[in-house]
Amino acid sequence: MPEGGGKDALVESAAFLAATDRLVVGTGIANIHFRIPTPAEGGARTLAALYPGRFVLGLGVSHAPFVEENMKGTYGKPLATMRTYLDRMNALPPEIEEGARPARVLAALGPNMIELSGELADGAHPYLVTPEQTAATRAILGPDKWVISEQAVAIGGDAEDQLRRAHTHIGFYVPLQNYRNSWLRQGFDESDLVPGGSDRLARALVAMGSPEQAAASVTAHLDAGADHVVVQILGDRPTTDPRPALRELASVLPL
Structure with a gap:
């Protein structure tokens, strides 16, 4: 938490x-x-x-x-x-x-902090990253340290509602320089760092669509070298119960 x-x-x-x-x-x-x-x-x-x-x-x-x-x-x-x-x-x-x-x-988002997470900790907990960044983190840390990546998920409702929730989520972080720097390193540009984030940024960082499509985004991090993926369900409010959506994901992963 x-x-x-x-x-x-x-x-x-x-x-x-x-x-x-x-x-x-x-x-x-x-x-x-x-x-x-x-x-x-x-x-x-x-x-x-x-x-x-x-x-x-x-x-x-x-x-x-x-x-x-x-x-x-x-x-x-x-x-x-x-x-x-x-x-x-x-x-x-x-x-x-x-x-x-x-x-x-x-x-750890930047390469130097990732290196420190291997030197003085047991690994890294990347947040708001693409599977490609998970792979880059694994490459820096090597095979023996933990990579625990986060994946935001917006399922349920129609595509417009899912994208709205994704923009609301991303929008909280767009003003923060640490995340802006991280996204620029991941291949995005200033046009993506608008209030709420661009559609491209939102779709890259938030798993949307059907439960099966969202599950594919989760497993993409595992395939990229993550030991574990923390799934963050995006609801209409921070206090929205995540368990129904988690059960849907669990059924298709399968867990």
């Missing part, structure tokens, strides 16, 4: 883990500007100790407007900021929750 909605992702993870027996829960992503490194690492280790193999700690540097305007903080160079943060996490003494360490992945 994300952390942009005002809830603490680690606390929310603990609630989901406590209420389930098999579910693997990941933070996608926990904002490193929200918490200092030591309790972030300690809290993550506690969840790993309580729920072995069921918690994945996803970390990210967030975006300058969120940090500087909403938090009144300082948004430094993302790569250096993340490296320093991870070094401080790793400095927590090993006897704290000895032997318990969650899998750690980074919200």
Whole structure:
């Protein structure tokens, strides 16, 4: 789950883990500007100790407007900021929750952050990327690190409604420079970075059409080298129940 909605992702993870027996829960992503490194690492280790193999700690540097305007903080160079943060996490003494360490992945879009996710983490969690970018991430990380790509999905309703939901989703991210840079690296251009995103950008990043067509977009990331694909169902509101659409996808994947 994300952390942009005002809830603490680690606390929310603990609630989901406590209420389930098999579910693997990941933070996608926990904002490193929200918490200092030591309790972030300690809290993550506690969840790993309580729920072995069921918690994945996803970390990210967030975006300058969120940090500087909403938090009144300082948004430094993302790569250096993340490296320093991870070094401080790793400095927590090993006897704290000895032997318990969650899998750690980074919200990595650019090549340097992807490389860091292989150096100081267990892999990368790319967001709003094409299967081609998943393949590029795999190529940088090699065969032994995790690639957990996200795929937004808009199914149900007619084609016009699906495209509307895709533009609403993409539109939130278009003003953010980290994503704009990522899309330019992926082969899009400034004409795609209009409010709401161009139709080309929306169709490339959001799986639409029938459940079978959407499932093909999910499997394209797996074929490109992803270990796992996080499916994000786009409804009319952020609180729309995703389970009916997830069941449709599960039936055609098949799961």
